[in-house]
Amino acid sequence: MNAAPTVGVFALQGDVREHLAALDRAGVDALPVRRPEELARCHALVLPGGESTTMGKLARIFDLFDPLAERIRGGMPTFGTCAGMIMLAEKIEDGTDGQETFGGLDIVVRRNAFGRQVDSFETELEFSGMDEPVHAVFIRAPWVESAGSGVEVLARVRGGEADGKIVAVRQRNIMATSFHPEMAGDDRVHRSFVEFIAQS
Ligand SMILES: NC(=O)CC[C@H](N)C(=O)O
Numbered sequence: 001m002n003a004a005p006t007v008g009v010f011a012l013q014g015d016v017r018e019h020l021a022a023l024d025r026a027g028v029d030a031l032p033v034r035r036p037e038e039l040a041r042c043h044a045l046v047l048p049g050g051e052s053t054t055m056g057k058l059a060r061i062f063d064l065f066d067p068l069a070e071r072i073r074g075g076m077p078t079f080g081t082c083a084g085m086i087m088l089a090e091k092i093e094d095g096t097d098g099q100e101t102f103g104g105l106d107i108v109v110r111r112n113a114f115g116r117q118v119d120s121f122e123t124e125l126e127f128s129g130m131d132e133p134v135h136a137v138f139i140r141a142p143w144v145e146s147a148g149s150g151v152e153v154l155a156r157v158r159g160g161e162a163d164g165k166i167v168a169v170r171q172r173n174i175m176a177t178s179f180h181p182e183m184a185g186d187d188r189v190h191r192s193f194v195e196f197i198a199q200s
Pocket residue numbers: 048049050051052053081082083084086111112139140141142
Protein backbone atom coordinates (compact mmCIF):
# COMPACT_ATOMS: atom_id res chain seq x y z
CA MET A 1 0.00 0.00 0.00
CA ASN A 2 1.57 3.31 -1.03
CA ALA A 3 -0.73 6.02 0.28
CA ALA A 4 -1.55 6.07 4.00
CA PRO A 5 -4.38 3.64 4.71
CA THR A 6 -7.77 4.91 5.85
CA VAL A 7 -8.48 3.49 9.28
CA GLY A 8 -12.03 3.81 10.55
CA VAL A 9 -13.11 4.08 14.16
CA PHE A 10 -16.55 2.65 14.95
CA ALA A 11 -18.17 5.87 16.17
CA LEU A 12 -21.71 5.04 17.30
CA GLN A 13 -20.54 4.58 20.90
CA GLY A 14 -17.32 4.59 22.91
CA ASP A 15 -14.07 6.52 23.30
CA VAL A 16 -13.84 7.40 19.62
CA ARG A 17 -11.92 10.67 19.89
CA GLU A 18 -8.95 9.14 21.73
CA HIS A 19 -8.55 6.47 19.04
CA LEU A 20 -8.84 8.97 16.20
CA ALA A 21 -6.10 11.06 17.82
CA ALA A 22 -3.80 8.05 18.38
CA LEU A 23 -4.29 6.88 14.77
CA ASP A 24 -3.66 10.37 13.50
CA ARG A 25 -0.35 10.47 15.41
CA ALA A 26 0.48 7.03 13.96
CA GLY A 27 0.30 8.59 10.48
CA VAL A 28 -2.84 7.07 8.95
CA ASP A 29 -6.03 8.74 7.72
CA ALA A 30 -8.45 8.23 10.62
CA LEU A 31 -12.18 8.29 9.88
CA PRO A 32 -15.15 8.08 12.27
CA VAL A 33 -17.53 5.39 10.99
CA ARG A 34 -21.28 5.68 11.60
CA ARG A 35 -22.67 4.56 8.25
CA PRO A 36 -22.02 1.69 5.82
CA GLU A 37 -20.72 4.19 3.20
CA GLU A 38 -18.02 5.28 5.62
CA LEU A 39 -17.09 1.69 6.42
CA ALA A 40 -16.72 1.02 2.69
CA ARG A 41 -13.95 3.67 2.51
CA CYS A 42 -11.86 2.00 5.23
CA HIS A 43 -8.92 -0.35 4.80
CA ALA A 44 -8.99 -1.20 8.51
CA LEU A 45 -11.10 -0.54 11.57
CA VAL A 46 -10.83 0.14 15.31
CA LEU A 47 -13.60 -0.87 17.70
CA PRO A 48 -13.22 1.39 20.74
CA GLY A 49 -13.90 0.89 24.43
CA GLY A 50 -17.35 1.71 25.69
CA GLU A 51 -20.33 -0.49 26.35
CA SER A 52 -20.57 -3.59 24.21
CA THR A 53 -24.31 -4.23 24.59
CA THR A 54 -25.08 -0.69 23.41
CA MET A 55 -22.56 -0.97 20.58
CA GLY A 56 -24.27 -4.07 19.23
CA LYS A 57 -27.72 -2.51 19.44
CA LEU A 58 -26.68 0.74 17.79
CA ALA A 59 -24.84 -1.14 15.05
CA ARG A 60 -28.13 -2.94 14.29
CA ILE A 61 -30.15 0.30 14.33
CA PHE A 62 -27.70 2.07 11.99
CA ASP A 63 -27.47 -0.93 9.60
CA LEU A 64 -23.79 -1.29 10.31
CA PHE A 65 -23.90 -4.68 12.05
CA ASP A 66 -23.96 -7.04 9.06
CA PRO A 67 -21.60 -5.09 6.77
CA LEU A 68 -19.15 -4.78 9.62
CA ALA A 69 -19.28 -8.46 10.59
CA GLU A 70 -18.81 -9.35 6.90
CA ARG A 71 -15.77 -7.09 6.48
CA ILE A 72 -14.17 -8.54 9.63
CA ARG A 73 -14.74 -12.10 8.43
CA GLY A 74 -13.53 -11.06 4.99
CA GLY A 75 -10.11 -10.17 6.41
CA MET A 76 -10.23 -6.42 7.12
CA PRO A 77 -7.54 -5.62 9.71
CA THR A 78 -9.46 -4.87 12.90
CA PHE A 79 -8.35 -3.79 16.36
CA GLY A 80 -10.70 -3.91 19.34
CA THR A 81 -10.04 -2.40 22.76
CA CYS A 82 -12.02 -3.44 25.85
CA ALA A 83 -15.69 -3.36 24.71
CA GLY A 84 -14.20 -3.64 21.19
CA MET A 85 -12.50 -6.90 22.22
CA ILE A 86 -15.87 -8.20 23.45
CA MET A 87 -17.45 -7.29 20.09
CA LEU A 88 -14.84 -9.42 18.29
CA ALA A 89 -15.17 -12.50 20.52
CA GLU A 90 -16.96 -15.56 19.18
CA LYS A 91 -18.39 -16.18 22.65
CA ILE A 92 -19.14 -14.11 25.77
CA GLU A 93 -19.33 -15.18 29.40
CA ASP A 94 -21.45 -12.91 31.59
CA GLY A 95 -23.01 -11.17 28.59
CA THR A 96 -26.51 -9.81 28.79
CA ASP A 97 -29.26 -12.05 27.37
CA GLY A 98 -29.03 -12.35 23.60
CA GLN A 99 -25.99 -10.07 23.40
CA GLU A 100 -24.58 -10.15 19.88
CA THR A 101 -21.00 -9.76 18.74
CA PHE A 102 -19.44 -9.25 15.31
CA GLY A 103 -17.20 -12.24 16.06
CA GLY A 104 -14.15 -13.31 14.08
CA LEU A 105 -11.83 -13.88 17.01
CA ASP A 106 -11.73 -17.44 18.36
CA ILE A 107 -11.86 -16.54 22.04
CA VAL A 108 -14.26 -16.77 24.94
CA VAL A 109 -14.27 -13.40 26.66
CA ARG A 110 -15.48 -12.70 30.19
CA ARG A 111 -17.16 -9.30 30.55
CA ASN A 112 -16.37 -7.14 33.58
CA ALA A 113 -13.96 -9.89 34.59
CA PHE A 114 -11.85 -7.85 36.99
CA GLY A 115 -14.91 -6.34 38.59
CA ARG A 116 -15.07 -8.78 41.43
CA GLN A 117 -11.64 -7.73 42.64
CA VAL A 118 -11.09 -4.24 41.35
CA ASP A 119 -13.16 -2.31 38.83
CA SER A 120 -10.50 -0.19 37.20
CA PHE A 121 -6.74 -0.14 37.55
CA GLU A 122 -3.49 0.60 35.73
CA THR A 123 -0.45 -1.63 35.40
CA GLU A 124 2.65 -2.31 33.31
CA LEU A 125 2.45 -5.26 30.92
CA GLU A 126 5.04 -7.20 29.00
CA PHE A 127 3.74 -7.06 25.43
CA SER A 128 4.96 -9.42 22.71
CA GLY A 129 7.26 -7.62 20.28
CA MET A 130 7.78 -4.52 22.50
CA ASP A 131 11.11 -3.82 24.19
CA GLU A 132 9.61 -1.86 27.07
CA PRO A 133 6.46 -2.74 29.04
CA VAL A 134 3.19 -1.13 27.99
CA HIS A 135 1.28 1.03 30.48
CA ALA A 136 -2.20 -0.49 30.48
CA VAL A 137 -5.41 1.20 31.66
CA PHE A 138 -8.20 -1.25 32.55
CA ILE A 139 -11.77 0.08 32.97
CA ARG A 140 -14.42 -2.51 33.81
CA ALA A 141 -12.39 -4.66 31.48
CA PRO A 142 -12.92 -8.14 30.10
CA TRP A 143 -10.28 -10.85 30.06
CA VAL A 144 -9.84 -13.73 27.66
CA GLU A 145 -11.18 -16.81 29.42
CA SER A 146 -9.94 -19.18 26.72
CA ALA A 147 -8.41 -18.88 23.28
CA GLY A 148 -8.41 -21.24 20.30
CA SER A 149 -5.18 -22.75 18.99
CA GLY A 150 -4.96 -20.19 16.17
CA VAL A 151 -4.87 -17.27 18.60
CA GLU A 152 -1.53 -15.71 19.52
CA VAL A 153 -1.33 -14.36 23.08
CA LEU A 154 0.36 -10.93 23.17
CA ALA A 155 0.05 -10.05 26.87
CA ARG A 156 -1.00 -11.47 30.22
CA VAL A 157 -1.55 -9.83 33.58
CA ARG A 158 1.26 -10.50 36.06
CA GLY A 159 0.66 -10.60 39.80
CA GLY A 160 -2.45 -10.34 41.94
CA GLU A 161 -5.54 -12.50 41.71
CA ALA A 162 -5.73 -12.18 37.94
CA ASP A 163 -2.18 -13.45 37.48
CA GLY A 164 -1.79 -15.10 34.07
CA LYS A 165 -5.05 -13.87 32.58
CA ILE A 166 -4.81 -13.12 28.86
CA VAL A 167 -5.41 -9.44 28.03
CA ALA A 168 -4.07 -9.02 24.48
CA VAL A 169 -4.36 -11.34 21.49
CA ARG A 170 -3.98 -11.54 17.73
CA GLN A 171 -5.49 -13.91 15.17
CA ARG A 172 -5.29 -13.55 11.39
CA ASN A 173 -6.56 -10.01 10.67
CA ILE A 174 -7.66 -9.24 14.24
CA MET A 175 -5.92 -7.68 17.24
CA ALA A 176 -7.61 -7.07 20.59
CA THR A 177 -6.68 -5.73 24.02
CA SER A 178 -8.69 -5.78 27.27
CA PHE A 179 -7.14 -2.43 28.16
CA HIS A 180 -7.16 1.05 26.60
CA PRO A 181 -3.88 1.89 24.84
CA GLU A 182 -5.59 5.03 23.47
CA MET A 183 -5.74 6.43 27.01
CA ALA A 184 -2.18 5.77 28.11
CA GLY A 185 -0.33 8.46 26.16
CA ASP A 186 1.74 5.71 24.52
CA ASP A 187 1.07 5.08 20.86
CA ARG A 188 3.13 1.90 20.45
CA VAL A 189 0.14 -0.45 20.35
CA HIS A 190 -1.59 1.71 17.71
CA ARG A 191 1.67 1.84 15.76
CA SER A 192 1.92 -1.95 15.91
CA PHE A 193 -1.65 -2.10 14.51
CA VAL A 194 -0.62 0.23 11.68
CA GLU A 195 2.31 -2.13 10.89
CA PHE A 196 -0.09 -5.06 11.07
CA ILE A 197 -2.28 -3.28 8.45
CA ALA A 198 0.73 -2.76 6.20
CA GLN A 199 1.59 -6.48 6.41
CA SER A 200 -1.97 -7.60 5.70
N1 LIG B 1 -14.01 0.12 29.13
C1 LIG B 1 -14.81 -0.70 28.48
O1 LIG B 1 -14.84 -0.73 27.26
C2 LIG B 1 -15.75 -1.49 29.34
C3 LIG B 1 -16.46 -2.62 28.62
C4 LIG B 1 -17.81 -2.86 29.27
N2 LIG B 1 -17.65 -3.31 30.62
C5 LIG B 1 -18.61 -3.88 28.46
O2 LIG B 1 -18.90 -4.92 28.93
O3 LIG B 1 -18.95 -3.61 27.36
